[in-house]
Amino acid sequence: MGLEWEQVIVHAQDPAALGTWWAEALGWVAVYSTADEFEIRQDPDRMPGIDFVRVEERRRTPSRLHLDFRPDDQDAEVTRLLALGARRADVGQGDVPWTVLADPEGNEFCVLQASPT
Incomplete structure (x- = not known):
């Protein structure tokens, strides 16, 4: 198969805070962080990861995923x-x-x- 699942993107108002919460909840580690993005993985070299990306608006409906x-x-x-x-x-x-x-x-x-x- 020619596709590899790399990550799930989660929109967040505060990517670092939410990503840190999930890292603690899952026992994962942060592998990348900027003001607008925070990625965690089970192990630095293991995929998939979860990437928290800044959005300004609050979510208004239940998640579809x-x-x-x-x-x-x-x-x-x-x-x-x-x-x-x-x-x-x-x-x-x-x-x-x-x-x-x-x-x-x-x-x-x-x-x-x-x-x-």
Whole structure:
């Protein structure tokens, strides 16, 4: 295949603050930073990364794309992320086995149940 997935772009009002939050949440490292851009990766030489790029306007609608994460312990991970500054989000999901959270700028993401063993 001729394509390699390099990164996901996230629009942010404060790229460094949001990128730093996600780096801490995921245990990733910053690999690039300017006043308008902040990129993190799991390891400096490993892709894909997440690149936070400055935009001036606030997001007005729910995200059309979001990330899902599968932790070892859903309850512990939700508690940890809430302590870091995430908040619970209602996107109309109803009664489901995953938890929808939002990062400090309101970008939704899901914390799934642990994988069955």
